[in-house]
Amino acid sequence: MLVAENLIKTFPGVRALDGATLRVSPGSVHALLGENGAGKSTLVKVLTGVYQPDGGRITLDGDDLRLTGPMDAQAAGIGVVHQERNLIPAFSVAENISLHHLPHRRGVVDRARMRAEARRCLGLLEVELDPDAPVATLSPAQGQLVEIAKALSLENRVLLLDEPTASLTGDEADHLYAVVRRLRDSGRAVVLVSHKLEEVFAVADTLTVLRDGRSVASGEALAGFSQSRVVDLMVGRAYEQVELARREVNAEAVPALRLADVATAHGHRDVSLEVRPGEILGLYGLVGAGRSELAKAILGLGRITAGTVEVHGKPARIATVGEALRRYRLGYVTEDRKDEGLFLDQQVTRNIAVTVWRRLARLGLVPDRAERRLALDFVGKLDIRISTPRQVAGQLSGGNQQKVSLAKWLAADCDILIVDEPTVGIDVRTKAAFHELIAGLAADGLALLLISSDLPETVALADRIAVMSDLRIAGVLDNDHDYPRMSRQIIRMIHAETHAEAA
């Protein structure tokens, strides 16, 4: 029996696990459920030695388990399929499956045994794949199956599957669950993380529900729960209601940004959205639903293959970010502020003025004074806390960094902003201030597309909420700011895959 008690894991600015408890018995399938950011993937990573917990204990059959790395988890017989793909593209299917423990004779890989092992594991899944095919040539679904086969290859007592059916077809998922049942019947424990409640209810015996890193249900029999009870448990999230000034959006106004039936090279299909001036459109979805990729496609960082993009009612063809900025006054505040949003070792003023260097330049040189005057103007407006104007961006707190990342688009006079996960890794107080800032921008007439995986944030800020699931828009809801009701509707849309009832 695998027991994790009171696990605590803190990342800078966020407590991802705050007393999570999980009990899994041999011979059972255990569902691990929770909303975005509830801590499911963190828990999986702690249980498999990828992260070390800051508190709590893990025991296997009563013995303390200290997992200092993935190898320890392997040695203890805990196998995993992570949500992200972790295969070596240039290696063959067989080699990826056996990579943990390449069969060998005196250090020389025994390919025959390796192939036989691959056939055995793929056979368990009833999948026909050439063991010698390089993984790079497989489809995403086939890659997923190889990962699962890899986890099956080890004679694990506990198997953790994090969203294993995300890229599988119905038939493939059925095969997988048949294997999961067989593993259970052979006495193994399977932990299943999935947002597809239908599937979970069909296969799981017991469940744990996480909310804000805590377990709100732990180890209980699934039979005692209905789907709507599980959704209720997931939703009741701790949430400080921020009182934001109500804004009126002119529904008749020409949309500042409009997508009609857009498809992208990334795989988006039939995406239609409208954001009007003065409006915040929330774009909510699970991690990996394709929201950032959509934003990047709009900005010319990805390819749009069909449909139209209109800016202020006129068709727009955006090839580069520079064009988006100068011609359409469209800015993108990235979710990855450290790598994509800021020059960490450059001064704050330079980070803010980078978008307008061209405008400030005299004879190709950027006057220091003009740059600083412009930047300090925004430092004041957004209340960015800096000790001296020469301070470099890397020394600021996360919240202030995010403001700098936003300020550079405001400096460039953008009137449409795509804001991607603006408050990730930011503490609660700064978060509230940031929400006010965003609402203030909308009140000033900017059109904002708010990409967020944080449901309370989305419901607090957005005027309307578009829900994205598997690269499509599952629906667009008018937001009445009634959090329990809105969140239930949205979670049902994604998790239970039913259509939104008219409110």
Next chain:
Amino acid sequence: MTRFLRTPDFTLAAIALLGFVVLAFATSGNLLSAGTLGAFFRFLAVPVVIGLSQMVVLAVGQMNLSVGALTGFCAMAAAWLMLEAGLPAPVAVLAALALGLGVGLINGLLVVFTRINGFIVTLATMTIIQGLRYGVNGPDTFQGYSAGLRAFGRASVLGLPVVFLCALVVAGLVGWFFARTVAGRRLLASGGSPFAARLSGISNDRSLVVAHGLSGLLAGVAAVITVAASGSVNASIGDDLLLPSFAAPIIGGVALAGGMVSVTGTVLAAFLVRLVDVMQAQFGINPRWIDLIIGAVVLGAVLLGTVRQRLHDRGSTA
């Protein structure tokens, strides 16, 4: 078969063969005379091994700037051991290999423990080794060491110099190491996707140390070949090996980002670079131009590789 015709190795082989035939004609068959041909292959041995030495660290996404200096240092050390310490040639040879391996391991350990980029670490060790190399015998030349070793350097089998055959055997071993051994596969896994490798229980740190150690060992092999084939060594040996060490694997299609090696490509590319060298000698081209030509070939090969990759990507998504 058609698949093979489209591989970069086939393209390289075709270019190499074509270049060789053209050069043979252009020199009115002079290239094919026993002496010239022997010299051609004898002085191909070191570029092949040094290219492999660089390839091994490229496999884990690192670079080793110290390969040339290390080759020179090991060569000087071997000569010193024979002439000054009076040790027999086999012992000196083993010592040179051990020295190369040792310095390589030090490079690897420095990279792992300091977390400083391998480029910087090996830049530093290169400079240190250059200094040490002069310390062995100042600017003077060592010559007149073991007659047996020198005879080995000049020996031929079936018209091919033994040292070149040795280089081919080493290349075969390196290819086998990457294709078939657990350690080699782990190295490539670390180079290709470090995170995925870690999740599969592979120690990326160990891969770095193994790669640098192997690179040093191969530099030691290059040193032994140099000592045997050239008959005399001085402290300037190895200075001109750094660019060729990169040229061979890069022209040969080895990915700079790591995770992919090509022994055949590296050997063929070393052959091509050698052709350029011979061309220079045969036509009396000013030696000053040689680096320019090799540099241009490297750049061209990288560009060609990028274009080919793009065409391939487009073909597979369409």
